[in-house]
Amino acid sequence: MLYNKTDIKVRYGETDQMGIVNNAVYPSWFEIGRTELFDDLQLPYSEMEKQGIMLPLSELHIKYHSPAYYGDTVTIETKVIKMPGVRIVFDYEVSHNGRLITTGQTIQAFINADSRRPIRIPEDLKNSLQKYFE
Structure with missing residues (x-):
């Protein structure tokens, strides 16, 4: 399994007038989690793109459980469970x-x-990731 845990502080521009994080912000936070996960693996997106590999989004699913507020420090946990x-x-x-x-x-x-x-x-990327799924 691939895993990353990243903390970010909620910025004012990410909230509405009531100080609640706007629902549209969460996909960008997911991107932060993905980027940090690949950076931790020493496989930054920029290197993949230099190798001619792109990873466009094909599906996005979000379930809102409770609000986040301006000034909160939130934790983004990102996982890849399957190779x-x-x-x-x-x-x-x-x-x-x-x-x-x-x-x-x-x-x-x-x-x-x-x-x-x-x-x-x-194959080279697969070989780099294989050890995390054994």
């Missing part, structure tokens, strides 16, 4: 002091940057 094939599935939990705020899932497809066609996970 990727053509797609990679990320699961997310956002919480504040143990209170569940949001759960979600995104599915990204591996595509060739030039052809924009789906591809299987490249």
Whole structure:
């Protein structure tokens, strides 16, 4: 399993007039979790793109459990439970002091940057990740 835990502080611009985080913010927080996960693995998105691999979003699921507020420090937990094939599935939990705020899932497809066609996970990337799924 791949796993990352990232803390961020809720910024004023992410909230409405009542100080509650806008629902549209959560997908960008999920992206922070994905980016940090790959950075932790020493596999940043920028390097994958240089190798001609892109990971566009194909599905996004969000369930709202409770609000987050301006000034809260929230924890984004990002997991990949299953070895990727053509797609990679990320699961997310956002919480504040143990209170569940949001759960979600995104599915990204591996595509060739030039052809924009789906591809299987490249062998070198697969080999780099294999140890996390054994």
